[in-house]
Amino acid sequence: MDKSYDVCVIGAGVTGSAVARELTKYNLSVCVLEKEEDVCSGTSKANSGIAHAGFDPVPGSRMAELNVRGAELIRSLHKELDFPYRQNGALVLCFAEEDKPSLQALYERGVRNGVKELKILSGEEARALEPALSDQVVAALYAPTSGIVCPFGMTIAFAENAADNGADFYFLSPVKNVKKEKDGYAVRTPDHTFRVRAVVNAAGLYADRIHAMVSSEPLTVTPRRGEYILMDREVGDTVNATIFQLPGKQGKGVLVTPTVHGNLMVGPSADDIGDKEDTETTYAGMAGIREKARLSVPGVPLNRMITSFSGLRAHGTTGDFVLGQPADAPGFFNVAAIESPGLTSAPAIGEWTAREIAGYTGASENRNFNGSRKGIPHVAEMAPAERAALIASRPDYGRIVCRCENVSEGEIRDAIRRTLGARSLDGVKRRVRQGMGRCQAGFCTPGAIAILAEELGIPEEQVTKNRPGSELLVREDEI
Numbered sequence: 114m115d116k117s118y119d120v121c122v123i124g125a126g127v128t129g130s131a132v133a134r135e136l137t138k139y140n141l142s143v144c145v146l147e148k149e150e151d152v153c154s155g156t157s158k159a160n161s162g163i164a165h166a167g168f169d170p171v172p173g174s175r176m177a178e179l180n181v182r183g184a185e186l187i188r189s190l191h192k193e194l195d196f197p198y199r200q201n202g203a204l205v206l207c208f209a210e211e212d213k214p215s216l217q218a219l220y221e222r223g224v225r226n227g228v229k230e231l232k233i234l235s236g237e238e239a240r241a242l243e244p245a246l247s248d249q250v251v252a253a254l255y256a257p258t259s260g261i262v263c264p265f266g267m268t269i270a271f272a273e274n275a276a277d278n279g280a281d282f283y284f285l286s287p288v289k290n291v292k293k294e295k296d297g298y299a300v301r302t303p304d305h306t307f308r309v310r311a312v313v314n315a316a317g318l319y320a321d322r323i324h325a326m327v328s329s330e331p332l333t334v335t336p337r338r339g340e341y342i343l344m345d346r347e348v349g350d351t352v353n354a355t356i357f358q359l360p361g362k363q364g365k366g367v368l369v370t371p372t373v374h375g376n377l378m379v380g381p382s383a384d385d386i387g388d389k390e391d392t393e394t395t396y397a398g399m400a401g402i403r404e405k406a407r408l409s410v411p412g413v414p415l416n417r418m419i420t421s422f423s424g425l426r427a428h429g430t431t432g433d434f435v436l437g438q439p440a441d442a443p444g445f446f447n448v449a450a451i452e453s454p455g456l457t458s459a460p461a462i463g464e465w466t467a468r469e470i471a472g473y474t475g476a477s478e479n480r481n482f483n484g485s486r487k488g489i490p491h492v493a494e495m496a497p498a499e500r501a502a503l504i505a506s507r508p509d510y511g512r513i514v515c516r517c518e519n520v521s522e523g524e525i526r527d528a529i530r531r532t533l534g535a536r537s538l539d540g541v542k543r544r545v546r547q548g549m550g551r552c553q554a555g556f557c558t559p560g561a562i563a564i565l566a567e568e569l570g571i572p573e574e575q576v577t578k579n580r581p582g583s584e585l586l587v588r589e590d591e592i
């Protein structure tokens with residue numbers, strides 16, 4: 114079936130969702146096509162969750178400009194869109210006297226990029242801030258403007274707010290072909306052909322394949338895997354700031370950081386791999402992370418690990434984000450090679466891309482745009498009186514389903530019922546953290562399946578973990 118829109122965004126990760134939200138600030142009809150069953154199903158779901166201050170990218174690059182602007186936007190957007198964020202600061206550790214000039218160069222780079230409040234600390238000053246740091250630290254770069262953010266929370270907030278402002282999302286809609294037509298493009302999925310004036314290619318690891326459908330300019334995206342170890346909340350206060358290592362004689366280094374939800378995390382590794390779907394974790398990856406993390410924090414409590422995971426960076430060849438129209442494909446806007454700091458930069462990438470598209474299409478401002486959104490209330494974080502009032506009006510908020518993260522039945526039901534609501538266990542997990550705690554969904558999965566089945570009006574054996582084919586239960590008479 115044919116459908117018409119002004120703009121089609123391919124990919125509902127953090128960048129596609131941020132672009133879609135910014136596009137709804139203009140009088141443009143917008144559709145978002147996503148091959149998976151939910152938003153935030155690609156790289157945006159597995160990363161460090163750092164809102165980088167911006168001292169790392171090369172001055173003058175798009176990455177530098179959009180990182181600093183993105184970090185600034187997140188500091189206000191998290192309140193407007195109600196997603197978890199905390200400005201916890203970051204330290205980049207230097208372990209050898211001979212590496213001090215590199216630390217100074219990083220400081221100067223940050224200053225040129227416009228990062229505020231940067232400071233070089235001595236080893237003693239760094240340890241005064243973070244007592245768990247190693248005695249081997251001789252100096253550190255301190256960036257108080259660095260923060261930690263919930264990558265799911267931010268992506269879902271952008272997407273929900275885009276949908277509330279009129280963007281249409283199509284899930285399980287893999288783009289198979291994009292073809293130039295007289296007045297725009299025809300974008301084909303198995304169910305529809307979308308006729309549009311402009312296309313945004315925010316397909317993450319697959320952006321090179323989408324680009325090649327319309328342009329002969331070279332664009333390669335290589336999956337670069339990063340593995341992580343996540344530890345229990347009980348040890349989440351081992352450090353307060355995000356602890357990076359200065360690239361030096363021990364290699365690129367790994368980070369030790371609290372997450373915005375109070376866990377402790379170490380990683381990532383960095384390995385170029387051939388397979389765009391290979392998110393396995395490996396013995397070698399885990400061993401490397403452990404060893405490097407102990408250099409920064411010798412007592413890092415790795416025995417409190419609750420899970421491991423990996424994410425795939427969409428690594429490009431230019432060292433910078435690939436944004437805008439290729440010369441041979443006007444109206445086709447790349448948002449490609451968005452590796453770190455892509456999460457931080459996403460709001461700024463959205464702002465920049467939407468402005469370019471408004472210019473290209475001649476769209477006017479949408480005066481009805483409503484930029485605020487309220488997240489799902491979390492009973493465990495409420496003051497007792499507020500909690501009692503909520504439970505009085507919604508008794509399902511008083512029944513806890515996930516005991517590790519204290520997630521109530523009401524939260525799970527609301528995760529399913531709201532705009533772009535969850536359709537799978539992973540969708541519920543990313544919205545309300547059911548199954549994210551110490552038992553890693555060992556105890557609460559049956560409860561969550563029952564609620565999903567009831568809310569979606571399907572039998573329990575049709576409830577999936579994520580994409581079709583990932584059902585967890587089978588009927589006894591079918592075994």
Ligand SMILES: Cc1cc2nc3c(=O)[nH]c(=O)nc-3n(C[C@H](O)[C@H](O)[C@H](O)COP(=O)(O)OP(=O)(O)OC[C@H]3O[C@@H](n4cnc5c(N)ncnc54)[C@H](O)[C@@H]3O)c2cc1C
Nearest residue numbers: 124126127128148155156157161163288317339455456457
């Ligand atoms: C290990 C690691 C650590 C990182 N740490 C940080 C960090 O701390 N801070 C930071 O700022 N950044 C970090 N990043 C980078 C950040 O995670 C990414 O830049 C960002 O998530 C990219 O978002 P995206 O929307 O471009 O891609 P994705 O999230 O991958 O979204 C692309 C979407 O397109 C969909 N898609 C693909 N092909 C098609 C198709 N044919 N049709 C329809 N849909 C399609 C995919 O299913 C996917 O949902 C890290 C990345 C990694 C891997």
